Amino acid sequence: DVQSKVSDVVLGKEKPVEESNPEYEKLKQYVFELENHLAEAQKHAYHLVKRHRELGQSLSDFGKAAKLLGACEGQVLGKAFSDLGAKSEVLSAKLQKEAHQLLMSFEEPLKDYVRAVQSIKATIGERANAFRQQCELAETMKLKEINLDKLMLTRSDRVGEAEHEYKEASHSSQAFTRC
Template sequence: DVQSKVSDVVLGKEKPVEESDAEYEKLKRYIFELENHLAEAQKHAYRLVKRHRELGQSLSDFGKAVKLLGASEGNALGKAFSELGMKSEILSIKLQKEAQELLMSFEEPLKDYVRAVQSIKATIAERANAFRRQCELAETMKLKEINLDKLMLIRSEKVAEAEREYHEAIEGRE
């Protein structure tokens, strides 16, 4: 059994090493799903702010055009067009302010949340790499220990060198 495990390690047939803590795996899945949902919400928030800005700009353009039309008309019709143009421009300004408020109170916080989740994902990746390195070092230690035991049985002249390698590996691990 040990021989097959050693040969699997040497030949690289061993399965990738990952943590198997159920709570940690649950948290990891949650973070990955959360990132997807936040990215989708951020995309929709961006579109909403963009539409508010575009609508505000369109209302502003409409207001200017109607005011010009009112200036070219006379009497009551011209006055009505001018008034409609002014109201459109007022609505345009309100929509632009609302778009800015949406940006600051909705879209920007979503961006911050996405960055926080990405930071958590980077930490998860670093943890996985550290765990993998720890397991690799443990496997290296096992191999050196097996090599030392084997040399003690077969070749006593190479035992000192194997013991030195084993102790160096232990010191390097600490």
């Protein structure tokens, strides 16, 4: 059993090593789903702010056109168009201000949340790599120990060298675990 496991490791047949703590896996799944939902919300927030800006710009253009039309018309109709243009420009300014407030209070915080979740995902990736390296070091230790035991049984003159390799691997494993 041990020999077949060692053979699998040496031949690269072993499956990739990952943590299998159910609580950690649940948290990882939550983070990945949260990123998707936040990205979707950020996309919708962007479009909402964009529409507010476009609507504000359209109202501003309409207001300018109505004022110009008012300047071309007679007194009563001209005044009505001028008033309509002025009201449109006031509404445009309010929409532009609201678009800016939406940007600052809704879209920007969502961007920050997305960046935070991406940072968490990067940390999860680093943790997975560290766990993989730790498992690889443990496998290396097992291989060195098996090699040392085998050399001790055959009373080879290479036992000292194998003991030295085993101690080096042990020190590397301990140093990695402390990090």
